[in-house]
Amino acid sequence: EIVLTQSPATLSLSPGERATLSCGASRNVNANYLAWYQHKPGLAPRLLIYDASTRATGIPDRFSGSGSGTDFTLTISRLEPEDFAVYYCQQYGSSPPWTFGQGTKVEI
Amino acid sequence: QVRLQQSGPGLVKPSETLSLTCTVSGGSISSYYWSWIRQAAGKRLEWIGRFYPSGSTTYNPSLESRVTMSVDMSKNQFSLILRSVTAADTAVYYCARETHALEIWGPGTLVTVSS
Numbered sequence: 194e195i196v197l198t199q200s201p202a203t204l205s206l207s208p209g210e211r212a213t214l215s216c217g218a219s220r221n222v223n224a225n226y227l228a229w230y231q232h233k234p235g236l237a238p239r240l241l242i243y244d245a246s247t248r249a250t251g252i253p254d255r256f257s258g259s260g261s262g263t264d265f266t267l268t269i270s271r272l273e274p275e276d277f278a279v280y281y282c283q284q285y286g287s288s289p290p291w292t293f294g295q296g297t298k299v300e301i
Numbered sequence: 302q303v304r305l306q307q308s309g310p311g312l313v314k315p316s317e318t319l320s321l322t323c324t325v326s327g328g329s330i331s332s333y334y335w336s337w338i339r340q341a342a343g344k345r346l347e348w349i350g351r352f353y354p355s356g357s358t359t360y361n362p363s364l365e366s367r368v369t370m371s372v373d374m375s376k377n378q379f380s381l382i383l384r385s386v387t388a389a390d391t392a393v394y395y396c397a398r399e400t401h402a403l404e405i406w407g408p409g410t411l412v413t414v415s416s
Contacts, residue, residue, distance in 0.1 A: 194362075226402075228401075228402035228403070230403075236408075236409075237395060237406035237407060237408055237409055238346070238395070238403070238406055239406075240401075240402055240403060240404050243401040243402040243404075244401065244402075247401070249401065249402075249404065281345070281346060283346070283348075283402065283403070285399075285402055285403075289348070289350075289351070289359045289360075289361070290348050290350075290361040290362065290363070291336075291348040292348065293345045293346040293347070293348070294345065295345045296345060
């Protein structure tokens with residue numbers, strides 16, 4: 194199975210700043226089938242980005258995804274107060290099982 | 302608007318069977334893949350498996366020997382069964398619809414395995 198490694202583990206930033214989150218895969222993610230989710234305590238994860246760079250329905254354009262192969266990035270251009278959460282990457286491109294990264298916590 | 306509602310016991314005894322149901326409202330259960338995912342405290346999300354209503358089912362090899370997923374098309378709901386549970390199966394369990402990745406999620410059910 195593909196192992197996803199996210200960095201950094203924690204990102205301490207202020208509202209208005211730019212956040213850059215990384216996700217590395219142990220081997221190529223087929224067809225760049227890589228997604229990013231936002232997860233807040235007590236809530237279900239929320240799909241932000243799929244196919245590495247396509248925003249899901251209703252996601253603000255301050256969220257953007259990039260990358261291919263084994264290296265992927267989620268960028269939040271200007272942090273809003275509601276953006277402080279844990280972010281996970283997930284691959285769904287190779288044969289199952291789909292796998293997730295260990296998460297990056299974006300905190301104030 | 303498609304919504305997923307989960308039901309099932311929050312407490313299961315060790316060695317017994319965990320059973321959860323996900324009911325789909327606002328849309329049909331057909332023509333999509335449906336997944337179960339879980340997250341133990343302090344751990345990353347773990348994909349349990351998925352199925353397509355026509356019969357295609359795929360499980361995570363780490364759980365395959367203990368997992369069964371089924372669907373009841375007449376009730377627009379699907380279920381997860383996990384047998385012979387241990388404390389390591391204590392987690393929040395989510396159901397989700399897969400279109401572009403895991404697009405729509407249920408609210409999650411905390412299942413604790415304890416005697």
